[in-house]
Amino acid sequence: MAMEITNNYNAYENVYATQKQQTEKKQAASGRETSETAAVQKNSEAGNDKAKSVAGYAKELEKLVPSVEFRVGNACVSAQSGKSLTVDPKLLEKMQNDPKTKKDMEDMIKGVESMSKLAESLTKASGWTIVYQHSYIDENGKYHCRMQTRNDGMLKLSDKLREERKKNSEKLLEKTKEKVAEKEKELEEALEENKMETAEQMLLEKLENSENGEIYLDDDDMQKVIEAAREQEEKEAVKKQGNHANSVGANLDLQI
Secondary structure, eight states, rough: HHHHHHHHHHHHHHHHHHHHHHHHHHHHHHHHHHHHHHHHHHHHHHHHHHHHHHHHHHHHTTTOOSSEEEEEEEOOOOOOSEEEEEEEEEHHHHHHHHHHHHHHHHHHHOOOOHHHHHHHHHHHHTEEEEEEEEEEEOOOOOEEEEEEEHHHHTSSSHHHHHHHHHHHHHHHHHHHHHHHHHHHHHHHHHHHHOOOHHHHHHHHHHHHHHHHTEEEHHHHHHHHHHHHHHHHHHHHHHHHHHHHHHHHHHHHHOOO
């Protein structure tokens, strides 16, 4: 009997050990699952925080271009209407982490606003209408723009008059180019003094040379607009300082 009891005890002990091993395995697996779940949750939260951070920053940048729709994406808008600026999300991350990139790109975004207003003003004065204007700044900070314009005055003309108008415009443009070639140095000096004229001339030439009213602007074109915008800001700042000084002087005279 003692032998039988011992055998039964050993059997129970083996069962307990087996159950214990199974329990420990389950607990370990559960621990791994909990750890993996926590890691996934942590990554998800980090991703959400990052997305919220980019979205919040985009909201601030949106204020720099009130005349166009501000978007975050990796391609230029393909719509055949409206005005937009799309900024690559990777570039937004760089802007948040690099002060120089931030400054340069914010200047470019302000330049898009200046270009939009300048293009609107020039096209109206020239009898054109902007059908759509879509800009895109890629992850490397390079600017791209596609614009469709319509010459309302030309649409009202007959085919014959339209062709004559086109030929006259081409002749005028050719004469202008000849004059520019003759006085290139003088022109460069004059344009250097007024960068806004440079930007205006660039846009007007693109309008005149456009096929079916399609215009494309690149990074170099935008730099001209940015320089013009900076020049305008500097002039306005000097003007405000002058007005402030005059106001202070007037107040002093009154006090005396």
